Amino acid sequence: MAIKDIDLEKKALAKEYKELLKISYQTLSSDDKKLIRKAFNFAVDAHEHQRRISGEAYIFHPIAVAKIVAYEIGLDAISIAAALIHDVVEDNSNYSIKNIKKVFGKNIAKIVDGLTKISNLDKETGTSQQAENYRKMLLTLNEDVRVIIIKIADRLHNMQTLSSMPLEKQIKKASETLYIYAPLAHRIGLYNIKTELEDLGLKYTDPETYNDISKKLIxxxxxxxxxxxxxxxxxxxxxxxxxxxxxxxxxxxxxxxxxxxxxxxxxxxxxxxxxxxxxxxxxxxxxxxxxxxxxxxxxxxxxxxxxxxxxxxxxxxxxxxxxxxxxxx
Structure with missing residues (x-):
């Protein structure tokens, strides 16, 4: 990348971080802010050389997920920190749950471990396998509901940015979203997120119907x-x-x-x-x-x-x- 582009990216990253803190500024203690800053720096280092299919620096994804967790759902600093580092273990072999536990403690490590396991479930295919994945995710609710909530926020941002994916993956992700994640969001009471997931799911599984109704609503x-x-x-x-x-x-x-x-x-x-x-x-x-x-x-x-x-x-x-x-x- 050109130096100019790198500078612009750094400025955009700083802006996103400030917006994240601003969202829940009034409810965050000084210790909360330190925790979020530590998680942010940790995620920046872990995802330093990674980019999404769109070409965007990968770090913008976990920040977007953390913003959904903070603003749209209103979770605590531990959840925001976990959202920031939720992909670190999955995407960088230099990091492990043991590393996360050492740096951030048992609670955050447990959430990240749960999120990593769910990400591995998502890689499996087939209708019967999807049903089994749904059952396993419901069982996770009994352990720590924050794991599922952060995963739903993760899926929401992935759906919001799905256009850069190949068509086959768009349809697969959208179908999964309608079958697993929208019902989960409804079950937890995240009604606005459930609605957006359903609309985005329809947009990619049946674009003709989606565009027709959207046009008529306008x-x-x-x-x-x-x-x-x-x-x-x-x-x-x-x-x-x-x-x-x-x-x-x-x-x-x-x-x-x-x-x-x-x-x-x-x-x-x-x-x-x-x-x-x-x-x-x-x-x-x-x-x-x-x-x-x-x-x-x-x-x-x-x-x-x-x-x-x-x-x-x-x-x-x-x-x-x-x-x-x-x-x-």
Whole structure:
């Protein structure tokens, strides 16, 4: 590489590191920052001469995984450090779990060991083998859930950068993601990551359907935004009268979920009536949260006619992951 390119890469690396610290700056102690700095330096040395298929320096991958772990999932300094060095043993024969344990201690070494073992599982092929891998990963949940969470973050970044891989590997990784990693993310309660994994999985396993739905969602965005504004204006006035502390958010349903509805209901995109969702997130103490949920439901249904068949009550009976909400259409 030219000296100019090396300098630019070093600047980009320094920027990524600063962003990583900035993400969880308020929750990190001075010892946490020292640990993350040590892990960062360790990873930089271990991956010094390695590059991804895209040509990018490999070190940017573990930093990206650590940022997902810190920002999107909100894990602790031990998890961030483990994410930074998660590929060291697998990718550099000069390093071992024994080295990791000596430098970082038993906890981080155990997480990295678990991640290394899962990476070896990923190299095996075949549907029956994938099912067995899924079972083994579920068993890992009983040992340390951070191993699975960091692995899901690793897979998310790999899927976000999958375009540089050969077509055959794209399809293999995407299929694995839909079969193993998206369900795992759902099971743990990482719903936003699960949704992104599903959409990215569909993008590479069925690009025609993915692009078609994506295009139609963009075309329908104005109608969606207009409806959300109308909803917000109508409901906010009533919620304010009750002096509730709340936030209203609108979002499109995921491409993957829309595609699944089209298949299950045997309908076209135009016939799907819930292509986007509006969320009302409210603040409450534990004693009043159920009462307020039904109160907000009552306010919403004063303005908009619900379909009673479509009511989903996860307030009275929360999901196994702890998810609580009322869903109405």
């Amino acid at each position: 075309e329908n965005k104005k109608d969606q935004d207009d409806y959300i504004k109308k909803f917000n204006k109508a409901v906010s006035k009533s919620l304010n009268k009750e002096k509730l502390k709340y936030l209203i958010k609108g979002r499109s349903k995921s491409i993957y979920s829309i595609r699944n509805k089209m298949i299950k209901q045997d309908v076209s995109f135009e016939e799907i009536y819930d292509k986007f969702a509006v969320r009302i997130i409210y603040k409450s103490n534990a004693e009043n949260e159920k009462f307020l949920a039904w109160k907000i439901y009552s306010i919403v249904t004063d303005h908009f006619t619900p379909n009673p068949i479509r009511l989903r009550d996860w307030i009275s009976a929360p999901k196994s992951t702890g998810y609580e909400a009322l869903h109405i259409t």
